[in-house]
Amino acid sequence: MSDKKNFTLAVVPGDGIGPEVTTEALKVLDAVAAQHGVTFERTEYDLGARRWHATGETLPDAELEEIRKHDAILLGAVGDPSVPSGVLERGLLLKLRFTLDHYVNLRPSKIYPSVGSPLADPGEVDFVVIREGTEGPYVGNGGALRVGTPAEIATEVSVNTAYGVERVVRDAFARAQARPRKKLTLVHKNNVLVHAGHLWKRTVDKVAADFPEIAVDYLHVDAATIFLVTDPARFDVIVTDNLFGDIITDLAAAISGGIGLAASGNINPDRTAPSMFEPVHGSAPDIAGQQKADPTAAILSASLLCDHLGLTEAAAAIEAAVTADIAERTGAVRSTAEIGDAITKRAIG
Amino acid sequence: MSDKKNFTLAVVPGDGIGPEVTTEALKVLDAVAAQHGVTFERTEYDLGARRWHATGETLPDAELEEIRKHDAILLGAVGDPSVPSGVLERGLLLKLRFTLDHYVNLRPSKIYPSVGSPLADPGEVDFVVIREGTEGPYVGNGGALRVGTPAEIATEVSVNTAYGVERVVRDAFARAQARPRKKLTLVHKNNVLVHAGHLWKRTVDKVAADFPEIAVDYLHVDAATIFLVTDPARFDVIVTDNLFGDIITDLAAAISGGIGLAASGNINPDRTAPSMFEPVHGSAPDIAGQQKADPTAAILSASLLCDHLGLTEAAAAIEAAVTADIAERTGAVRSTAEIGDAITKRAIG
Ligand SMILES: CC(C)[C@H](C(=O)O)[C@@H](O)C(=O)O
Numbered sequence: 065m066s067d068k069k070n071f072t073l074a075v076v077p078g079d080g081i082g083p084e085v086t087t088e089a090l091k092v093l094d095a096v097a098a099q100h101g102v103t104f105e106r107t108e109y110d111l112g113a114r115r116w117h118a119t120g121e122t123l124p125d126a127e128l129e130e131i132r133k134h135d136a137i138l139l140g141a142v143g144d145p146s147v148p149s150g151v152l153e154r155g156l157l158l159k160l161r162f163t164l165d166h167y168v169n170l171r172p173s174k175i176y177p178s179v180g181s182p183l184a185d186p187g188e189v190d191f192v193v194i195r196e197g198t199e200g201p202y203v204g205n206g207g208a209l210r211v212g213t214p215a216e217i218a219t220e221v222s223v224n225t226a227y228g229v230e231r232v233v234r235d236a237f238a239r240a241q242a243r244p245r246k247k248l249t250l251v252h253k254n255n256v257l258v259h260a261g262h263l264w265k266r267t268v269d270k271v272a273a274d275f276p277e278i279a280v281d282y283l284h285v286d287a288a289t290i291f292l293v294t295d296p297a298r299f300d301v302i303v304t305d306n307l308f309g310d311i312i313t314d315l316a317a318a319i320s321g322g323i324g325l326a327a328s329g330n331i332n333p334d335r336t337a338p339s340m341f342e343p344v345h346g347s348a349p350d351i352a353g354q355q356k357a358d359p360t361a362a363i364l365s366a367s368l369l370c371d372h373l374g375l376t377e378a379a380a381a382i383e384a385a386v387t388a389d390i391a392e393r394t395g396a397v398r399s400t401a402e403i404g405d406a407i408t409k410r411a412i413g
Numbered sequence: 414m415s416d417k418k419n420f421t422l423a424v425v426p427g428d429g430i431g432p433e434v435t436t437e438a439l440k441v442l443d444a445v446a447a448q449h450g451v452t453f454e455r456t457e458y459d460l461g462a463r464r465w466h467a468t469g470e471t472l473p474d475a476e477l478e479e480i481r482k483h484d485a486i487l488l489g490a491v492g493d494p495s496v497p498s499g500v501l502e503r504g505l506l507l508k509l510r511f512t513l514d515h516y517v518n519l520r521p522s523k524i525y526p527s528v529g530s531p532l533a534d535p536g537e538v539d540f541v542v543i544r545e546g547t548e549g550p551y552v553g554n555g556g557a558l559r560v561g562t563p564a565e566i567a568t569e570v571s572v573n574t575a576y577g578v579e580r581v582v583r584d585a586f587a588r589a590q591a592r593p594r595k596k597l598t599l600v601h602k603n604n605v606l607v608h609a610g611h612l613w614k615r616t617v618d619k620v621a622a623d624f625p626e627i628a629v630d631y632l633h634v635d636a637a638t639i640f641l642v643t644d645p646a647r648f649d650v651i652v653t654d655n656l657f658g659d660i661i662t663d664l665a666a667a668i669s670g671g672i673g674l675a676a677s678g679n680i681n682p683d684r685t686a687p688s689m690f691e692p693v694h695g696s697a698p699d700i701a702g703q704q705k706a707d708p709t710a711a712i713l714s715a716s717l718l719c720d721h722l723g724l725t726e727a728a729a730a731i732e733a734a735v736t737a738d739i740a741e742r743t744g745a746v747r748s749t750a751e752i753g754d755a756i757t758k759r760a761i762g
């Protein structure tokens with residue numbers, strides 16, 4: 065752990081409910097930071113739908129280079145129906161993840177007894193998905209020919225490298241090693257996507273030799289969705305590719321009390337660039353600006369941020385405050401700010 | 414409806430529990446056929462793991478051409494841990510689906526009240542997924558370089574054509590038109606897989622103009638998994654690509670009482686080749702040969718087969734028998750054959 069006391073934070077509130085939930089995450093973060101004798105110096109970046117409409121820009125390279133100079137990034141949400149689908153996702157969110165080499169997309173799932181689950185009998189659920197963040201079908205190597213004609217053809221290329229797969233698999237094993245249950249499940253579809261799938265499988269088998277204590281398991285992605293519904297308690301650490309990780313982490317959020325609680329870290333474990341923390345949920349434009357959004361996922365993302373920066377106690381204080389708040393949720397409607405205030409009070413209380 | 418009375422059936426029992434469940438499906442089919450004055454002349458094809466170990470063959474072209482001459486195909490399950498992953502899936506199952514142009518992969522989901530669901534409060538669930546069957550990431554256009562070295566690169570190419578997308582989308586709209594709720598949901602990931610996703614979205618928008626009564630909706634695949642857990646009753650007809658369809662139909666089976674009930678048809682709507690009917694579940698080698706498998710999904714697949722051949726009453730008789738059997742399930746353990754016998758009795762009773 066370093067003795068660093070003053071951190072710089074790039075903040076990208078983004079679209080829809082992004083700004084509201086980010087405000088609450090920063091409220092909690094600042095309060096906890098003060099208590100732990102650290103500061104976060106913030107620079108806000110106006111990126112997202114508004115900016116794109118105004119200037120046509122998604123994320124200019126010069127701004128990306130400025131963002132890169134910070135210790136960490138906090139992001140709200142990106143995407144708006146007024147912008148063609150993909151423009152902001154590819155041009156802003158994925159550009160950040162790819163350029164800053166966020167190859168570990170960390171997404172924990174836990175069922176808080178008081179929140180419950182849409183599952184009748186979920187058991188004790190506490191697992192983490194390590195989603196690869198810089199390869200796979202997300203690389204943007206597709207193309208289209210004769211668009212809009214009956215002869216149109218559109219392709220999407222999933223690119224997977226030994227370099228990219230091994231580094232995320234090693235990270236996942238190390239995380240499994242640090243957890244009590246010491247179990248790792250690879251999720252892929254190696255009976256159909258044989259080239260990518262076999263690379264993943266061989267890599268897991270190889271790295272497993274360096275982690276003899278870890279019990280290793282393989283599931284096809286389709287079967288994994290079944291177990292996430294019928295027996296989610298079986299999972300400890302899941303490692304998977306970018307697209308499968310996208311799909312199963314939303315499912316994981318759904319079975320464990322909702323997308324309002326799902327936090328994530330886009331992590332660069334080599335620390336060659338800042339990591340980025342964001343709720344798993346989207347921009348939810350239908351409820352934006354109405355103080356209806358649950359900021360808990362954004363607040364838990366701030367906890368992951370502290371953890372990544374070595375502020376272990378601050379991270380734990382935020383998580384404990386969220387856990388305590390959740391434990392006493394009665395179903396009464398609270399505004400976004402009220403939830404943020406309540407969690408802040410607990411975090412420094 | 415045709416007046417055809419004598420049908421030819423190619424039967425591929427396959428691996429694991431495939432033969433057991435196929436036996437029961439044929440038992441029910443034959444009994445119902447006799448009652449409705451039709452016959453099924455069967456040819457069994459020894460394809461799968463045993464054959465591959467004995468001869469190295471998965472599906473020789475000459476045999477495929479023989480199979481092609483039948484009116485329909487009934488398949489049990491394909492895949493075994495003793496065979497490298499992908500060999501039988503690509504060389505047998507997908508070869509059948511692709512060569513016989515099974516572009517509509519039809520997968521209905523229904524929650525039978527007596528069976529229940531792992532969901533605490535699923536509501537009334539009755540939807541059908543139309544999964545594209547001949548394109549997308551399943552085309553096998555991937556490759557790998559420098560395999561087994563630190564410089565390995567593996568790709569998977571998803572190929573999507575206006576031709577292929579439009580025909581399955583039209584089929585899905587026609588099916589939605591024939592259902593009371595008249596709703597169609599496109600599931601894709603057009604904010605990331607922009608080339609393929611936009612082709613799908615534009616095609617749905619275009620075809621929608623020919624079906625003004627259908628309410629059309631779009632969901633990203635990750636969001637779709639959430640709704641399948643939190644509000645599955647919202648769905649009527651879902652149309653989606655080959656890989657997303659694979660994933661969400663297993664999830665759909667899980668939330669609606671299990672993979673033991675999920676039937677499917679690999680349909681060639683143009684009837685240029687026989688359609689193929691199979692349970693969604695796999696070969697489950699761990700319970701193979703023990704009479705533990707539930708043959709219901711295979712039996713319901715035989716009902717879909719009858720329906721496709723215009724034997725509407727036979728199809729309805731099988732479905733009604735299954736519904737009646739399910740309604741009286743007490744949780745008592747029955748063998749595969751006992752379930753088949755019970756359903757047969759009801760189907761002709
Ligand atoms: C908004 C979208 C591009 C993004 C993704 O697909 O990664 C989101 O779904 C997520 O999971 O963070």
Ligand SMILES: CC(C)[C@H](C(=O)O)[C@@H](O)C(=O)O
Binds near residue numbers: 693
């Ligand atoms: C066995 C496998 C190749 C197959 C698929 O992926 O299509 C199966 O999962 C299915 O859903 O029919």
